[in-house]
Amino acid sequence: AQSVTQLGSHVSVSEGALVLLRCNYSSSVPPYLFWYVQYPNQGLQLLLKYTSAATLVKGINGFEAEFKKSETSFHLTKPSAHMSDAAEYFCAVSEMAGANNLFFGTGTRLTVIP
């Protein structure tokens, strides 16, 4: 069974500061891992994905995440926060084979302070 834990339901950073959103996963089989962003009243947009290739994954809008199997983590980072990064971020896990339906965490709301 797969599950995702996102530590911190709310994270606030100053504009220009480092963004770090935490995600730990549980999976009995090799996982695919994803980060999605959701702006108010909108659907989810894929930021980046890990699919067993490089462990450091670069995504859109300057975000990246590193897959660490020993820590069962897939934390999302961005070196310098921008006001437009304010949104809800979801980490998700899926099996490498099968239906590939996604299991989401409960989300982290990022606030960027000017």
Add this chain to the structure above:
Amino acid sequence: DTGVSQDPRHKITKRGQNVTFRCDPISEHNRLYWYRQTLGQGPEFLTYFQNEAQLEKSRLLSDRFSAERPKGSFSTLEIQRTEQGDSAMYLCASSPNGLSYEQYFGPGTRLTVT
């Protein structure tokens, strides 16, 4: 490529009424997924189709819920005898065959049951 579209975007209904939502996936995407998202939570998987075949249903999908994808293109999700607990955002996603982990989400349909 116009993305995944969903209709309506918002629906307010009285308890006990039936509602139907529509999802149009990205053209030529074989797989289509339905998720439900309640306030403060991540999306939860409901069901998925490969072409017209419904291959998996979550236990969240009670007998009052039915989904179809009659020609392997658009899909409908019907909820009969709605209850207040059905109030949520209903999200549709699609993915191409062979890359089923890469899901593209629509904007969602927000259902409010009064």
